[in-house]
Amino acid sequence: MLPRVSLIFGGITMLSGVVGVPLGAWLGSSLIKRFPRSHPIICGIGLLISAPLMTLAMVLCEGYFYAPFVLMFFGEVALNLNWAIVADMSLYVVIPPRRSTAEAFQILISHMFGDAGSPYLVGVISEALKRYYSTPQEPASQSAKFRSLQYALFVTCFVEVIGGVFFLISALYIVRDKAKVDRAIAEAEAQNAEPSHSNAQEEASVGE
Template identity: 60%
Template sequence: MAAGIFVWSLTTLLGSYVTNFWAFLVMRSLVGVGEASYSTIAPTIISDLFVGDTRSKFLALFYFATPVGSGLGYIVGSEASRVMGSWHWGLRVTPVFGAVAVLLILLVVQDPPRGESEGAHLSATSWWDDIKSLGKNKSFVMSTAAYTAVAFVARALAWWGPKFIALGLATQQGHQDVSLDDVSYIFGLIAMIAGLLGVPLGSFLGQKLRVRYQRADPIVFGMGMLFSTPLVLAALFIAGWNTTTCFVVVFFGQVLLNLNWAIVADILLVCYTVIPTRRSTAEAFQILFSHGLGDAGSPYLIGQISEILKKSFSTPAAFVEGAMVLNSTVSSIVSDFVTSLPD
């Protein structure tokens, strides 16, 4: 984990100094490598240290860093860029926190034996046996599919949300000079507070309802997604006529969206879904699919859909042509991803 965060922080810092597009792309790709090496291991260590509701609480504490950190990133990044007069400084702040995390991991964290929290030390099975078992595990497959959908929505909202809201606010009388940086700052603050409330709320609801309803976790997960959809959609329309209402609706939509982060970890990592020796592999594959088919392409696909919808307002023929291009693009991405998977 320490090595992963070190690579993560170092490549983030180096990326702020490169001037070539391809060099910048390489640095950002290596950021993902560092992130993956850390985020696949940390939840499994928590699962090996705790059990039952205590595990759920600590996983909630860990996963609430995702939305809160994302929101804080908007605030710190935008302010650093504004104060220093360059977006590069938004990347140069991150390594400071990374260095602190590396020191804490090296000095504090210990790696417990697999299955220690369940009262047993289990022997590892082969990687291929783990893959075959996970492929037959319906809870793992379906929760991964749902988590991929959440990642798709969350990333697209984080990427396009501030810009779309800024465009909507600019149509209001007296708001024509609205700043994207100001909107990003408020959006990040909302995302951070929504994460602080939504993640522990999801974990709390799952723990309380699990006593009476065995399938409480997936129900809370699904209902959060279901009810967040109309709120986020409504906020995009409200941006054109009322600023305060728009941000309030976005806040409640993000609270509901954040219910899932700790719950999906519970579904994946508790002992009755994936055995302790397969937790890291399960976490790795869930992250692979959620990023590969979820948040990695969602900003691009949403942008393509936006362009198609713009054309559809001009001529029907342009809409059909744009739809064909989008279909070809999506098919190509999915085909390339499936081809890259092992047999």
């Protein structure tokens, strides 16, 4: 089974995305009408649920085989709840002319500090820990290498907790920010409608 660990982990990651992303979108669309702050709350709770599940999965992976995969699946499902909702929130708290720019920045920053930057950070921490466990006379053992990578990966769970807290904080402001955008859109539409109304009046007076 050990040679298939990477394949199993990849399959679990893919399946958790297939389940988690639509589930998050469904929860967001179902709850937003009754609870206007539900979007950031779903994202925050999802991250705060994912963090302990992923931490426990990494802690148990040394002595168990199936339990870590089960925990990872549910942890990644909870993590993937926010994908569709974050895209939605990024759009409705920004006025229409700036939405494409906001979405581009959101994608850029999430990839810059996520799948692009995090492997480097985890690697740096892991290498530092391996040097701590080793000496010039005795290189790090396989157990020390495993422990170094395991401890380095705990950083991602810590970041999940920080992200969850920030999502919950944003729930305090999301309704106000959306109302500002809706008001700005309504004012812009009213201003655009006024000239056409004036032109119609002028044409009517000329016709008379």
